[in-house]
Amino acid sequence: MxxxxxxxxxxxxxxxxxxxxxxxxxxxxxxxxxxxxxxxxxxxxxxxxxxxxxxxxxxxxxxxxxxxxxxxxxxxxxxxxxxxxxxxxxxxxxxxxxxxxxxxxxxxxxxxxxxxxxxxxxxxxxxxxxxxxxxxxxxxxxxxNLLQLFIFWELVGLCSYLLIGFWFFKVSAREAAKKAFITTRVGDFGLLLGILFLYNTFGTLDFYGPGSLSVQMATSFHDFALIGGVSYLTIMAILVFIGPVGKSGQFPLHVWLPDAMEGPTPVSALIHAATMVVAGVYLVARMFFLFDNASPFALQLVAGMGAFTAIFAATIAIAQDDIKRILAYSTLSQLGYMMFALGVGSLTASMFHLMTHAFFKALMFLGAGSVIHALHHKQNIWDMGGLWKKMPITGTTFFIGVLAIAGIPPFAGFFSKDEILLAAYHGHPIIFAVGLFTAFLTAFYMSRLFFVAFMGEEKPENHPHESPWVMTLPLIILAFFSVVGGWVALPEHNFGYFVHYGEFHHESINWMIATISIIAGVLGIGLAYITYVTRAIKAENVVARFPGVYKLLKNKYYIDEIYLWFIHKVMDGIVAKVLYWFDLYIVDGIVNGLAALTRGSGRALRRTTTGQMQTYALVFFVAIVVIYLVFALGEGQLSALNPAAMLGGVK
Structure with missing residues (x-):
């Protein structure tokens, strides 16, 4: 067989x-x-x-x-x-x-x-x-091997640039494409350094097979020298991880991902669900043997970065109004989930959530595209309302996606999120708490989006209609997988085909953790319902009470502004001036000084090469006379001409 x-x-x-x-x-x-x-x-x-x-x-x-x-x-x-x-x-x-x-x-x-x-x-x-x-x-x-992966990794980045900037006649699309390309290049430089160091150390870039990276690391990782108290293998792991930080939008290289919404909405679905952003998670999973054999710091860094990104992006999402940007920050948060699952040592949980997330995130992005298509490219959720009645297929499938990402059983997200929280629960209490609170926030902001856009007050100026079958059929198929995609975790389906170091690895559902996770999701949905449907809590009152916090979240913690300030004031300002003066007086000074020396010596020497025979004859005659005097008068008589000798040796 x-x-x-x-x-x-x-x-x-x-x-x-x-x-x-x-x-x-x-x-x-x-x-x-x-x-x-x-x-x-x-x-x-x-x-x-x-x-x-x-x-x-x-x-x-x-x-x-x-x-x-x-x-x-x-x-x-x-x-x-x-x-x-x-x-x-x-x-x-x-x-x-x-x-x-x-x-x-x-x-x-x-x-x-x-x-x-x-x-x-x-x-x-x-x-x-x-x-x-x-x-x-x-x-x-x-x-x-890593080289083959890196070639396709760069092609993925190129394609994202082409598709984010697909409508290149829009300034915002062009700028978003450049931002994505340049930001991810920062991460790719670190990855390339890591690849070079790995090849220099092991002489191979193969993942598996005789003499491969996984085999060598499993047998000789303890032989690596320390550099400043840090394992050389750990340094290589960190360099490799910089690539996924950029590609999978982890803090602080996350800034390109929300702007990627400038491309067509189906592109956003593909980037956020199955290609660009999950490439980084997949790389860390494929190279997990590197992180596992390095010092504990490598995995701690992955876990910490992932957990911070998860809650960081979730808090931003609760204050956004653009339907696609809410989904974008949701993706950032879920990618953080996948990363900290890897960081706490559960390859299974991370890959499981990558799979289920692909189903319901693609579903919700395409659902958002259906809404945008029906409303003639309106994207602000407050310009929507009452869409469920006019767009029943889009509304129902989108709601399935919301329940899946909120971790409500029996939808796909419940099983994968439970797996991650269970992995964090064993020995990582802070990360577990962050993951649980992020689950609550996720349920809240995704329900907020749904209640405002699909159940809010209908806008008379809108005339929405259900999308054609070529758009609704993919929604139905993805909704199906968003429901049943997590059932592979049930014991009878032997989810062990997701592997962890050559062994079947899957823990059965821990109902204590699952119950806590469900409660967090239900509380998030309930808070959104009483805030935006029954309005027992008025959102505008909360904003008025905490205007500073709302402004901070609305402006995404001003990370983009900080970067722009740093670029304009520091890189283009202080640093540029220092480099300018260094170039002007040191680099140019040395170069110009050598040029001046060459020019002066040439000016002096050119007088000896006039091209006139009489000049050369005169020089030749003077030289002969000097040589004759030296040999004819002798050293003793020449020394008599010395002023000291004339004074009788008086010093």
Missing amino acids: FKEMNDLFQWAWLIPFLPFLSFLLIALVTKRSKRLSSTISILAILTSFGLSIAIGLGVIQSGSQIVENPVLTTVNWLSIGGLHIDFGTLIDPMSAMMLFVVTLVASMVQIYSIGYMHGDPGFSRYYAFQSLFAASMLGMVLAT
Whole structure:
């Protein structure tokens, strides 16, 4: 059976190749035909989705064999001297899950986009970028080594730049695209340094196999020297982690993610649910052996950064009014959840939440797009109201997404969030408390969004209507997965196919933790209901009572303003002036001084090279006379001409 599955796994390369082929076809052949371009793109990603399902079923049937022996299919890509690099595909339970999630969400987004992007002049270009985006993420998931992963990692960043700035005629879209690209480059520089240090130390970048990084770290991590009391391996882990900090929007490199809302809403769904932002979480999970073998500080840093980002973004979300930005900060918070799950040592919980989050976050972003489409691009939730009656499919599916992210059973988010809180509960009480309070805030601000937009007072100037079937069908499918996606955690479904160091790893539901989590979610929903539906508590009164806090949250803790101040006043101000004067007087001074010396010596020497024969003859004659005097008069007689000798040696 395993051999038969092995034959199937050899074809995994087709999963990223088909979307990439569709990108080439659209860009080079069919871009003039909108319908043909979208058809090619959708057929390619649906075929990849079918292959992903087949591989996922094969992984399940393979059982513990593939857990202990991931299937590697490689070809040599580069051999120069001692440098030998293979490219290929890696199939294990984690990559199989990611293939399913990415292809499912990408398929739903592309089908949905037929309606949302209808009539856009860049329709074919949009589908070309969508195909390249999916291909890049799928290539990253299947990577067998860090170099291959880094190449696709950078392609994912490029695609996000192209799609965030898709409407490049808008200044805000162009600026948001540049902000995303530059901010993530900061993180990528750290990741690149980490990759170089890892290769310099181990001589390989392979994840698995004989002599791979995981094998060497498991056997020789205790041999690493300390630098300033810190393990060299820990430094490499921190450098690698800087990449995911940028890509997955962890504080302080989170500032690009809310601005990414300037792209088309389906793009936001893809970025926030299955591609760009989860790439960082996936990298930390794939390199978990590095963080686990480093000093405890490495995992503590991941846990602390994740927990802070989770509560930081959640507090901002409660004061936002733009429907897409609320969802964006929700994504930041949930990414923090995934990161601190990794930091407390639960690879299973993090990957589980990545999967369920992809379902309900893609659902809510596409639901938000349905609303924006119906209201002619209005995005402020206070301009909405009464939408559930006019848009029943969008409203119902969106509500399912809210219940899922709030952690209400039996929806998907309940199971994955419970897994994370349970992992934090064992030995990490502060992080557990942060996670629990974040769960309460999440339920509150997501319910606030729903109650105001879908159950609030209907605005007479709006004339909403339900979206076409190409937009509502993906909502229904994603709503289905948002309901049942967490049921794989039930004991009878053996969720152990999410692995932790080659062993099945899943804890059954702890009903004490689950009950506390449910109560937190219900309290959040209840507080939003009495604030924005029954208005027993008036939000404007709370704002009036705490205006400073509201202003702080509304302006996102002024992080963007702090960065702008630092850039303008420090980098472009003090630092720029210091560097200017250093360049002017030190660098230019040395260069100009050497130039002046060369110029002066040249000016003096040029007098000896006049090109006139009589001058050269005169110089030659004078030289002969001097030489003759030296030899004819002798040293003794010449010394008589010395003034000291003339004075009789008197000193």
